[in-house]
């Protein structure tokens with residue numbers, strides 16, 4: 001098999017890249033280790049920035065997103081048992097976020113690609129990426145490509161194909177993880193609620209008018225068996241309760257449970273010869289800023305433009321600037337995600353740190369300047385502004 005761009009991984013990064021390239025008439029093959037069913041059912045992120053919604057809409061894959069996605073103009077920060085609304089759209093020039101599950105984006109992109117008769121090779125794990133020769137091996141086959149896009153997530157093979165001395169790695173692990181659930185229960189509020197509590201962080205999100213998504217901060221090495229449903233509800237009720245007793249958290253059947261580690265990670269540069277890393281293959285952010293998926297989308301928008309210049313005009317200037325261009329946004333988002341994480345979680349238990357944290361939360365909800373900083377980062381900076 002031969003192609004112009006070999007894309008490793010059919011997550012949001014690989015699928016959107018394939019879609020943008022198809023629109024530009026560039027030939028690509030997407031290789032995916034898992035089955036179609038598996039990637040379509042994998043529950044992950046749920047918040048789309050305005051820029052992410054815009055690119056999906058403009059390229060013809062936003063129809064169901066606009067029908068089923070929920071547009072949010074604000075969010076709540078809750079601490080000391082009191083909620084404070086951050087008016088995202090008022091503070092960020094009318095921009096908003098849309099709540100729509102990552103696996104729904106993945107389904108829409110897969111359907112668009114297969115409907116157009118373009119290839120996604122499922123259940124085909126890339127075993128090696130040969131950057132020098134432009135060859136991706138999978139099973140007994142190989143794919144020869146002019147350019148390789150490593151979109152295979154944090155545990156993929158692409159990043160490992162870069163010699164160690166050609167990559168700088170920056171990393172931070174947090175002393176906690178998130179336990180996430182999906183429950184058949186109507187959301188208990190119209191907006192997301194980020195809750196800081198002495199017992200740890202809790203988050204109320206949603207997927208539809210009938211389905212609530214909830215998260216709890218738990219120890220990093222926590223086992224899911226330690227959390228029977230009753231314990232999850234009890235802990236959520238305790239952390240999310242308001243001092244006036246006015247908040248009622250709706251409960252329902254829990255039909256999905258998982259534990260996600262919290263990590264910050266960046267590998268620089270995001271290019272090695274003809275290999276370009278995008279999305280989680282190059283960087284990970286803790287989920288508190290809701291940025292992982294959006295950052296993957298931002299990377300491939302930059303990459304697709306560069307590849308268009310290369311294949312249409314032989315112009316490599318944008319590709320040469322790819323890594324630097326993406327890393328400016330990556331580090332802005334790294335800072336924002338780290339900032340939200342350390343502001344909202346139970347950190348070390350050190351009382352001095354707890355006092356600082358509380359002061360910071362109070363400042364964010366009282367100062368318009370501070371709230372605006374949160375809002376413009378949360379809804380997402382324009383590609384051009386980073």
Ligand code: FAD
Nearest residue numbers: 009011012013033044045126152153279280290291292293
């Ligand atoms: P991925 O979605 O990881 O896609 C990579 C794809 O490559 C996968 O389909 C994988 O099967 C495939 N692959 C891997 N290796 C190979 C190989 N060798 N050959 C072929 N294919 C391969 N973000 C949030 O904002 N909120 C959340 O709640 C949230 N929860 C998360 C939960 C988990 C368990 C994880 C791992 C991430 C979560 N994220 C969350 C982050 C967000 O989902 C990611 O940032 C996003 O999926 C990045 O997209 P991607 O396409 O770069 O990578």
Ligand code: PHB
Nearest residue numbers: 045046205287288289290
């Ligand atoms: C989600 O709905 O899954 C979600 C929302 C906000 C976050 C992370 C995850 O910060």
